[in-house]
Amino acid sequence: MATTTRHYRNKVYQSHFPADLIDIIRRSLAGEKFLPATDGFPVHSFDTLLRELATRCRNTCRIPSDSSGPTFRQLTAATPLQARAFQLLGL
Numbered sequence: 001m002a003t004t005t006r007h008y009r010n011k012v013y014q015s016h017f018p019a020d021l022i023d024i025i026r027r028s029l030a031g032e033k034f035l036p037a038t039d040g041f042p043v044h045s046f047d048t049l050l051r052e053l054a055t056r057c058r059n060t061c062r063i064p065s066d067s068s069g070p071t072f073r074q075l076t077a078a079t080p081l082q083a084r085a086f087q088l089l090g091l
Helices: 019-029 046-053 080-089
Strands: 002-008 011-017 058-062 071-075
Antiparallel strands (some): 002 011
16 A cells, blocks of 8 residues: 555645555556557446446347237347456356
8 A cells, every 4th residue: 555645725635545556647647648458448437337338238029910929038239348348247
């Protein structure tokens, strides 16, 4: 863990972060560009990843010629990004 000290409005704040995170923040503030993920997918924030995962849906279907017949559910095919995310999550 690394301790950083900030001064804001005449007060001193200390934060405890992993040293690697502090290094990444300092390097990014200095303008260093980071490479995309090694698996070829774009890097997402939590919000954008959830938006991407939310496009997968389960449809309830019924044969049009038999409106009172049984229904079945069909899951849309996962995009490569969704498949990788679900694999990493163990789903």
